[in-house]
Amino acid sequence: MDDYLEILYKVLLEGSDDYIYINDCSTGLFRYSPTLVKMFALPGEIVKDPLKYWKNIVHPNDWEKFFKANQNIVNNRTEKHLIEFRAKKRDGEYVWLRCRGKLIRNKDKKPLFFAGTINLLGKENKIDPLTQLLNRSEFNIALERNIKNNLVKNMAVIMIDIDEFRQINEIYGRDKGDQILKSLSTVTQSILRQNATLFRLEKDKMGILMKNCKKSDVEQLYLEIQKELLKGNIQNHIRLDIEISAGCSMYPLDGVSAEDLYQYTEYALQSAKEQGKNRLVFFTEEILNEKKGKLDLLCQLRDDMKEGYNGFFLNYQPQIQHKTGKLIGVEVLMRWRNKDGNLVSPMEFIPILEKHGLMYQVGIWLLRTALRETKEWVLKNPDFSISINVSVLQLLDDKFLNDLYMIIEEEDFPPENLIIEMTESYVFKNINLLQKIFNDIRKRKIRVALDDFGTGYSSLYMLKNSPVDIVKIDRAFVKDITNSEFDLHFIRLVVDICHTVSIEVCLEGIEKDEEYEILKNIPLDILQGYYFEKPMSKDKITELYFEK
Ligand code: C2E
Ligand code: CA
Ligand code: CA
Numbered sequence: 001m002d003d004y005l006e007i008l009y010k011v012l013l014e015g016s017d018d019y020i021y022i023n024d025c026s027t028g029l030f031r032y033s034p035t036l037v038k039m040f041a042l043p044g045e046i047v048k049d050p051l052k053y054w055k056n057i058v059h060p061n062d063w064e065k066f067f068k069a070n071q072n073i074v075n076n077r078t079e080k081h082l083i084e085f086r087a088k089k090r091d092g093e094y095v096w097l098r099c100r101g102k103l104i105r106n107k108d109k110k111p112l113f114f115a116g117t118i119n120l121l122g123k124e125n126k127i128d129p130l131t132q133l134l135n136r137s138e139f140n141i142a143l144e145r146n147i148k149n150n151l152v153k154n155m156a157v158i159m160i161d162i163d164e165f166r167q168i169n170e171i172y173g174r175d176k177g178d179q180i181l182k183s184l185s186t187v188t189q190s191i192l193r194q195n196a197t198l199f200r201l202e203k204d205k206m207g208i209l210m211k212n213c214k215k216s217d218v219e220q221l222y223l224e225i226q227k228e229l230l231k232g233n234i235q236n237h238i239r240l241d242i243e244i245s246a247g248c249s250m251y252p253l254d255g256v257s258a259e260d261l262y263q264y265t266e267y268a269l270q271s272a273k274e275q276g277k278n279r280l281v282f283f284t285e286e287i288l289n290e291k292k293g294k295l296d297l298l299c300q301l302r303d304d305m306k307e308g309y310n311g312f313f314l315n316y317q318p319q320i321q322h323k324t325g326k327l328i329g330v331e332v333l334m335r336w337r338n339k340d341g342n343l344v345s346p347m348e349f350i351p352i353l354e355k356h357g358l359m360y361q362v363g364i365w366l367l368r369t370a371l372r373e374t375k376e377w378v379l380k381n382p383d384f385s386i387s388i389n390v391s392v393l394q395l396l397d398d399k400f401l402n403d404l405y406m407i408i409e410e411e412d413f414p415p416e417n418l419i420i421e422m423t424e425s426y427v428f429k430n431i432n433l434l435q436k437i438f439n440d441i442r443k444r445k446i447r448v449a450l451d452d453f454g455t456g457y458s459s460l461y462m463l464k465n466s467p468v469d470i471v472k473i474d475r476a477f478v479k480d481i482t483n484s485e486f487d488l489h490f491i492r493l494v495v496d497i498c499h500t501v502s503i504e505v506c507l508e509g510i511e512k513d514e515e516y517e518i519l520k521n522i523p524l525d526i527l528q529g530y531y532f533e534k535p536m537s538k539d540k541i542t543e544l545y546f547e548k
Contacts, residue, residue: 019033059088073103095121101114130178140262143157147256155209156249159206159269160207161273247266297348301352314333319387360400368407422451424453449471464501475508
């Protein structure tokens with residue numbers, strides 16, 4: 001090393017708490033601070049081929065990243081270097097280090113030195129250990145830093161999330177899930193340009209900050225990631241269709257504070273999920289307004305729950321025995337009136353309850369209320385059944401079965417008159433888990449119905465060992481029945497198959513004369529739809545069917 005460099009090096013060493021390193025590009029020799037040599041098992045200050053020593057120092061999980069970054073230095077493939085990793089001290093304890101460096105070139109642009117600092121990060125973990133990406137708090141710091149930086153004229157705040165990641169974890173196991181996350185991060189990182197940084201925010205959610213870019217750049221990036229995933233680069237063993245949703249908000253167009261931008265990007269991502277997943281959605285005013293509307297609904301729902309379920313009530317839709325044309329039971333349907341007195345569809349308010357963990361509580365209220373309100377009917381008619389919808393979140397709650405049995409007992413309701421309806425799409429995806437629960441329920445003489453059959457991943461073969469008593473074919477199959485041979489055949493086939501394994505079949509959503517005419521010769525067991533009756537109040541059912 002030249003003399004003046006030697007002096008400079010000494011000055012730097014004395015004036016800094018950081019460790020300093022210099023790599024002479026012409027010789028490949030590395031020089032490390034004496035304090036660094038003391039702390040870690042390096043052979044001396046000047047080291048030739050240091051990677052073989054670092055191999056024993058760097059944490060195995062961080063080695064690949066470390067190795068690649070160093071190869072890039074040695075091969076002069078990089079101008080800048082920033083890497084965080086765990087390193088084992090001489091006493092065996094691991095510490096987090098951050099290593100920064102920069103390539104210094106001579107007048108002819110030839111690489112001279114690669115030099116930089118290594119500093120102790122303490123125990124605080126800024127890096128996600130699985131993906132080696134910077135974590136959520138680093139994302140927030142970078143977001144704020146970029147906003148304050150005058151050189152950042154605009155920025156895309158992006159979140160990416162793997163669709164159905166929970167299912168993937170459940171079906172293929174956590175290791176596979178981890179592997180997919182790692183691959184997604186590698187794939188994405190290989191596509192990102194200089195102006196963008198990738199972070200892991202939580203579980204399967206990644207964040208990207210892309211500086212000085214256009215919306216079309218974000219679209220392009222999303223398409224490229226999708227393309228790479230599609231290429232199957234990501235899976236080595238199992239062929240899985242990994243799809244991703246993404247949300248994006250733009251600084252300063254959509255917001256100027258880190259908090260707003262984070263929130264707006266999350267809203268955009270949620271909107272992508274709600275619109276059917278596997279897409280990129282940019283934040284808009286409409287998304288914000290819709291979100292505000294939902295938050296307002298949530299507040300009202302919460303208030304009403306606190307006030308003795310004010311605004312909540314039940315409707316009952318008659319179910320007809322096909323063979324006799326007689327009323328055989330009712331389906332309980334939840335209703336809720338908002339503070340302006342308008343009815344809100346359960347399709348709108350139930351997902352809000354579910355999302356905020358309120359559905360269990362409401363479900364318990366509903367169960368008790370339904371049993372109280374319908375008990376007189378089943379006592380008058382022992383063949384009469386009450387069907388209650390149960391959401392999968394309720395069913396998967398450990399308390400559910402106990403609560404169900406306790407309420408039946410407390411209300412002194414005959415269990416053989418109760419049917420629990422559960423949406424098919426959840427059932428078949430989680431069949432092993434639910435099988436046990438269903439068997440338990442059925443042991444208590446309560447029946448189980450598979451709701452919305454035909455809309456999920458249904459396989460007729462799965463009916464063979466299904467622990468259910470009734471299959472309810474979704475009303476989508478009735479809608480088109482007057483001009484779709486397929487739907488008619490499907491219904492016939494389901495009835496045939498179910499009857500061979502003693503499962504009853506209910507068809508929902510019959511509205512018109514023509515539909516009934518076509519269907520009446522199929523040996524369905526139960527019919528339900530506006531053609532017979534719409535959902536109605538308890539008093540109306542009593543008046544129409546029980547006061548004759
Ligand atoms: P679902 O369980 O499939 O309930 C049947 C839905 O179809 C009801 O809508 C009913 O009013 C409607 N329907 C019945 N016959 C006809 C017809 O002929 N034509 C048409 N177009 N529709 C018909 P509703 O009450 O709006 O409920 C929608 C969904 O909300 C239900 O679908 C169910 O998934 C959920 N839901 C309702 N009440 C509850 C509840 O108490 N608990 C849970 N977990 N979910 C509920
Ligand atoms: Ca239902
Ligand atoms: Ca249904």
